[in-house]
Amino acid sequence: MSIDNINWSLLFGVLGGVIFVGASIAQWSEKKEEEKRARRSEQNANKAQEELKLLQVENLEKSEELKNAYKEIAHLQKEIKNELTGAGSVPLVKIKSSKQISSSGKDYVIVWFDVINNGKYPIKGFKGRIYDAWGLEMLKYGVKHFRDGMSVGFTSNTEDDVKNYYPIYHFDLGTIILQKSYPLHLTTLCFDSLDGNIYPYNIELQWDQGSIIYFIELIAKKGKVELGSVDLMYNGKKHSDYSDFLTYN
Secondary structure, three states: OOHHHOOHHHHHHHHHHHHHHHHHHHHHHHHHHHHHHHHHHHHHHHHHHHHHHHHHHHHHHHHHHHHHHHHHHHHHHHHHHHHHHOOOOOEEEEEEEOOOEEEOOEEEEEEEEEEEEOOOOOEEEEEEEEEOOOOHHHHOOOOEEEEEOOEEEEEOOOHHHHHOOOOEEEEEEEEEOOOOEEEEEEEEEEEOOOOOOEEEEEEEEEEOOEEEEEEEEEEEEOOEEEEEEEEEEEOOEEEOOOOOOEEEO
16 A cells, blocks of 8 residues: 555554553543542541541640649648648647545545647647646645546645646647547646636747647636636637637546
8 A cells, every 4th residue: 555545644643643542641640640649648647637636635644644743742741731630630638637535634546648730730849838836735744646548546644745846847748649648747637625616827839830829727616626717728719619729527
């Protein structure tokens, strides 16, 4: 076939179709590749978003942990401070008297003073004194009592007990731990008559974070001693309600 007999229109048409199909395939392949890249990009973005969420949750949990740790540290610091200062714990004085006793022709009762810490923390540097003008009377008649733990006993006095008697009794207990009772003073109170006599006592207490002064009157009634008036100063201020600072029997 000679070149003159070739149908150029048909040939160009076929070639054009081939080129078009090739271009279409190329475009389709490129589109598919773009779609793959888009899906990978979307997947990567979703993965990054999930990782970001997990990181945020983890940071939030760590923030909560840090917050709780700070709270615990603050609590421990407060507890340490309270242990050192007593955090408002105050001593409670407990006064108790016996039934009437007769000896050497005299009627008397035994009176003892204790202190207890009813607060939440130890009381540090506790000391004080009790003014007792009445304990000498029964010593003159040979009556002397002592206390061993929770029991009270009788012993003989000496001339020195009477000669060296001092009406102000001092004590220094240091640290008072929780819910433990400590003895402060033991004395006797002689009745000149069975009824109506008033016996005042003065108690002064000091500790690292406070002080109390008590003015107490005991009254003899029908062969026993009852609590009369009570005035007290807590940290320099008068308190009309003494229930947190004093109990009787």
